[in-house]
Amino acid sequence: MSSEEIVNKLGEKYSPLSGECQRDFISHFNYLKIRKGEVVVREGQYSDKAYLILAGCSRAYYIKDGKDISDWFAFEGEFMSSIVSFFQHEPSPHYVEFVEDSTVLEFTRDTIDSLSEKHHDFERLISKVVTQTMLGLRERLSSILFNSAEERYNQLLSIRPDITNRMPLTHIASYIGITLETLSRIRNHKKRI
Structure with a gap:
């Protein structure tokens, strides 16, 4: 380009x-x-x-x-x-x-x-x-303050569906304010549905 x-x-x-x-x-x-x-x-x-x-x-x-x-x-x-x-x-x-x-x-x-x-x-x-x-930063802060861990993850996926292919899960977990273990549980729960 x-x-x-x-x-x-x-x-x-x-x-x-x-x-x-x-x-x-x-x-x-x-x-x-x-x-x-x-x-x-x-x-x-x-x-x-x-x-x-x-x-x-x-x-x-x-x-x-x-x-x-x-x-x-x-x-x-x-x-x-x-x-x-x-x-x-x-x-x-x-x-x-x-x-x-x-x-x-x-x-x-x-x-x-x-x-x-x-x-x-x-x-x-x-x-x-x-x-x-x-x-964008305000929206992230509001999400951390008012949404559950699963809602934060789903919101991030709705904005950036490819994020798990591009960012390590450890970075994603810290970005949405949860532990890697919590993120793994959320992801495993989504796979079972």
Whole structure:
């Protein structure tokens, strides 16, 4: 897929970009291949980079009391970054890891700032990306607070039916706030039905 096609798809998903804005954006991003298991941000590290995933998937996670806790997954057409570090210029509270071999567009906070200042359509696109991300995280939090373990798993499957083929079950369990054993029981129960 060409750079122009990638940026057009981005505009279709979030908000259209003018031709001039598309050209400016293309001139500011890096096209990267990232290997499965590569950690691009570590806890305590400052990061001014964000990634638009073209192929593959990633996750953000914390290490708490020696446990690995996933709190964000991103797939094709979605963005991944250390939000706190990227937007607030603070050390990252979590890690960002690519779970599959991935192809991404990498760009910096300075790129976002300069393109947003120059192009209102780019500013609108970023606003929609941030809003969608916040709504997704809010939905996940509501699910953890108000839904049973099985309801959380079913909700995740309804949004991302292929997730068990792409993310290890340990990451899925921690993402929905349950133990791996509980997830195994839910999955075995579903198979028997």
